[in-house]
Amino acid sequence: MMLLGTLGSYQAGYAQEAEVELPPWARALSPAELQEDWDSLQQWILHTPVDPFAYQSHSQWDSLVAGIDSQLTDSLDNVAFFQLVNPVLSQMGDVHTRIWVPRGFSHYVWNDGFFLPMVVEELSGKMYVMQSRGGVIPPGSLLLEVNGVSGDSIREMLHRHAYTDGRIHSTRNVLLEESFYAQLPMVLDIDTLNEVKVQLPQMDEDSLIEVKGERLNIPTAKIARKKRKEAKVPYDHICHLDYVSGDSVAMMTIGSFSEGSLGKYRRFLKKSFKELAETGTTHLIIDLRDNRGGYLERGPMLYQYMTDSSFKYIDASIVRASRLFKNRIQYILKFPDLAISLFGGQIGKEYISGWKTPTGQYDTLYHDWVEPIKPKRQFSGKVYLLANGGSISNSSLFAHCFVANGRGPLIGEPVGGTVNGTFGNSIYFQLPNSRITGQLSTIRVNLRTGDFNYEPLSLDPDHIVEDKLDDLISGKDTQLQYILEQLIGISALPDSTMEN
Template structure:
């Protein structure tokens, strides 16, 4: 479902080149009201005629009123950045994290003022911000300090003001929004709040003393270099580790396997064979930061935990075969073939895609694991990961630990993608074209994520010390259960 590499390449191919400044940031133009309105009408039609879930989480009357409200304000010339912000507010109202909105020739996380970025890497928890490090290497503000104000504005006001511009979430979930804002605060702050050459920062030291200092802005080049240096070493995305205490940890970083790596199905088959051979009784499935991938991978993974046949997807909705803006819509060459062969109109008038294995009754694997399962999730447990977790939750197959998933319990909009380029503003709109509905009870809260049985959140101190709070909690839970069983 999430294919970020080809998505980025496609966006680059679709967007025409722009004149760039010497430091690498494209020149911003002033857009006339006529240019804004023309792009807006194409933007609105693309959402209404291509996106499969425009009104899935926001009622049509409410969303249409918001469309009209934004359109009514496009009466004065404004910069590309201001226009981008106005339309981003509507993209967020979709409550669909798979929808992308990317200005031409710009980094989608740091689109504007890339030489005036806020220089501190933050950890957000409970609406508060803590400093992890300065991108320029300065230690003037100590690691672990709580950030209180930026240029006199309280941090909680800043975070509250930025959150409405973060679209990475499904339905009513917010955990992914906070992680996204935490990871790319500098980009969001420059795009939707302010950018400056220097920032006055008020903070509370770990010893409780309040101090204030001025810090120079940093650049996108510096941020990317530091984050690359601090990133963990590349590894195979599927890992199975057996612990001395008898528990096993299966870590899945993402649901796709590239190049010459061991095929996913082969890895799972061998992993669960080993679990059975060793007589493993407790399996920790670490799906934190797993943003998804191939939807069939989630179905296959659950078949190794199931004890009986199970339903995975209830249905997959989509739009009719053609739209009024057909010539402006671009997608993969094979998408048209899929639509001609697999799209059918259901009895309720909704178009459905019927070509996925996950729509059929699924069977458990012969070597399915029968022991205790503990699943670790956070806000970046998304897309395919949330789909898998929804079925595991429905079947009461695991104990969940960590934070609520960013993907919604009831499903998501994803699958194939279509792209519409707004010619005047240079923005590319990336739209999912399938709407996945999970086979879960209607009585649940499908717009929420999978809420853990035990909510465990890492602190800034945990991050700085390298402490894995969620894993430690899970291992302690397993030890306590084993001790209780031994006494009985």
């Protein structure tokens, strides 16, 4: 029984046959409603982010707009509309500007619809199946086809919906891996029984394997969401300090710059670096892989412990005042003028600028030098930084600061921020008819003094170390193993120590 087909297959039926029954998650939109949403989205894109043409030309934008305009003559459901306009935002090269899959479709995937119970990893432009329900597909199998659609085509379709700063492929790969099971039904028919063609690991032969489409159990999903909402994740699951080889080598994992209170983060840093001093640790590995960023001040707070000199974390942030930004500021502060006059020192200067700067104008805010922590708390040993395409926003800014000040080598994959900086301070919106929600950045963060360019490339590591298929299968941490063996000079540790 086919419950979910390729979303475009519903489009023509809306206009020609009124009796066509929509799937439970779909919302039919007339051409007039679609045009209103599309016009609203264009205006917000053009008048809210600092520079919507940072990584695309005006002619490229005009071509995309014309292509979408030509397809709004018939009715579409809201998910088909999402598929149509989403590439416009993903091509902007701003990971902080995006729209989200309509809630109806998310509800469908989580409660009613089929998904393919597989976990994939992308290596060298190919997708490999690392996990499958019941182990029906051997780990490390190269994904060739799903229901007759090639793995390369699936990868291309999913990449069109993945966001990144500039043109950083490593970020697209990470997002594809994370969203594979959830977004695959949006671009491909998933049935109760699916044919998955793979090339078995270390073999040249292909194998066609039947994989059951699965649904998430409704009560279980609801209970799980309730438990997640009620549970407080221990902070040591987000940020933690572990010793890899006796007391001489430690790894500090910073999973997020946004989760947990500022007080918990500050106490974690203070306690950890005090412990490193007491144990006499000489090698410190900072792990920012898949850290999506967060509060700007938490980056320099970490670097303060690694230097004895003042440093510039970022050079400047450019604010664009817009109607959407001002509405957001008013919603948060209620009475912005009064709040700024009374509590200006506690309000982010980007918010103050966004409120005071006339709509449509720009303001450049230059940032001060940051002083190091007290000498007795500073870590003077060798430091190594781990990062990948999932290290976006503030974690990419930290990587730039770390490299620019020559504190140590960067190891892993290209980080998720461009060589000039990133965007940020996103505000949320909702389209009037499709109810599609999204976010738009309101500031541009520049890294280097006087550098206002937009280069689409990422900061490359000093040591590019990509995941190895064999290590992924066995559970080893390829990048950590490289640091220990190649940079510190420790022989390979037991598998239980090397697990990622």
